[in-house]
Amino acid sequence: MKVALRGLFIVVFIGVTIISLIPNPENAPAGGTMTRWLALLFLGAEQHADKVGHFLAYGALGFLGAASRVRVPRIDALGPAALALWGVVMELGQGLIAARDTEGLDALANSLGAGAGWAGGVVALFAASRFLGAEKAA
Secondary structure (H helix, E strand, C coil): CHHHHHHHHHHHHHHHHHHHHHHCCCCCCCCCCCHHHHHHHHCCHHHHHHHHHHHHHHHHHHHHHCCCCCCCCCCCCCHHHHHHHHHHHHHHHHCCCCCCCCCCCHHHHHHHHHHHHHHHHHHHHHHHHHHHHHHCCC
């Protein structure tokens, strides 16, 4: 299970990196239907859909990183910090692309998503070890 989760982590990591750096189509609305709905529901305005998308993308990375036990050199606390730093680097990289802009709030959403996702992954691991037994969760 851990190998499959690590493989999924790598695929999502590559996907988020590519999506972070390719230019957006002209006149495309910020975020998708789901992120616009979540922005309206939790933040009170659809124009924050882009931030919700950033949070969810890095949240998925954080969750998969924790659940697959990705370590930066085997120190648990560095995993979410490394993902948060990668989110900041990707946001800075967007400033180098003609059709994209660097936004501090996007970098913040990336970092918060990575941390929240990692926390969710740790909780999921704990729950799995508690309810399935330690040998099945590993």
